[in-house]
Amino acid sequence: MGIRxxxxxxxAIVRAGIRALLQLHPDFEVVxxxxxxxxxxxxxxxxxxxxxxxxxxxxxxxxxxxxHEIRRVAPQTRVxxxxxxxxxxxxxxxxxAGAAGYVLKRAPDDTLIRAIRAVYAGETYVDPRLAxxxxxxxxxxxxxxxxxxxxxxxxEREILVLLAQGKSYxxxxxxxxxxxxxxxxxxxxxxxxxxLKNRTELVQFAIRRGLI
Numbered sequence: 001m002g003i004r005x006x007x008x009x010x011x012a013i014v015r016a017g018i019r020a021l022l023q024l025h026p027d028f029e030v031v032x033x034x035x036x037x038x039x040x041x042x043x044x045x046x047x048x049x050x051x052x053x054x055x056x057x058x059x060x061x062x063x064x065x066x067x068h069e070i071r072r073v074a075p076q077t078r079v080x081x082x083x084x085x086x087x088x089x090x091x092x093x094x095x096x097a098g099a100a101g102y103v104l105k106r107a108p109d110d111t112l113i114r115a116i117r118a119v120y121a122g123e124t125y126v127d128p129r130l131a132x133x134x135x136x137x138x139x140x141x142x143x144x145x146x147x148x149x150x151x152x153x154x155x156e157r158e159i160l161v162l163l164a165q166g167k168s169y170x171x172x173x174x175x176x177x178x179x180x181x182x183x184x185x186x187x188x189x190x191x192x193x194x195x196l197k198n199r200t201e202l203v204q205f206a207i208r209r210g211l212i
Contacts, residue, residue: 002029003120006047008040008063009033009055009082018053018082021109028116037061037069044074050120054099056083056090061182064090064097064153065189071098078119082112088133091126093153101125148194149209156190157211159183163199164206 005028007015015033022028032047034040036058044052052070056063067079078100083090091102100119103112104127111127118125126134152160155176162172169187173180196202206212 002027003051003116004029004031004049005116006032006034006040006043006049006052008052008066010035010058025113037063037066040066041069041073044070044077048074049077051116052077052079053082054079056081056085056094059177060179061185062155064093065182065185067094067099068097080115080119080125086130089154091130091133093151102130103127104129151193152190156186159186160190160202160206161211163187164203164212
């Protein structure tokens, strides 16, 4: 039995390229593809793959939310993020959401192959180009408490600002081209991360931090 892999990316040409690369290795078997976070969760639940290659920036439900949910519905599945984003607002939340690894799309082919085998073996793999970022995070964590605002993803920050501006879920969904369900998912996460209980506290927080 090879390593059973699910590819989650909203670009069909990218999925095709990854599939072609993986098929060069006899120990890999691509068992499915997904074009957004919702589909990735459904496929992961149905197929129970060994590894999910997860893009982060996808329409509907993004890869971060999908990673968190896949860890719940398919706990044996390892999620390996494959993303173009290399800033802390993406890398750290992905690892906190349960991703077993993080590889940049600009990495050489052999880096991705090595990462897949590593996470399948139960290890954690982070692209070497991100080493400085992780070292800096360790240093920051040793200096004192982390600013909760820094724990939010870019999408959660967007929703925070729009909610503080008085936008409805429907208006936010239309503005960001996502579903109302996804808006509510991100709202729940950001309220939890910020320790807020209601919209009034959210507005007050946004004003204090100069977000509106």
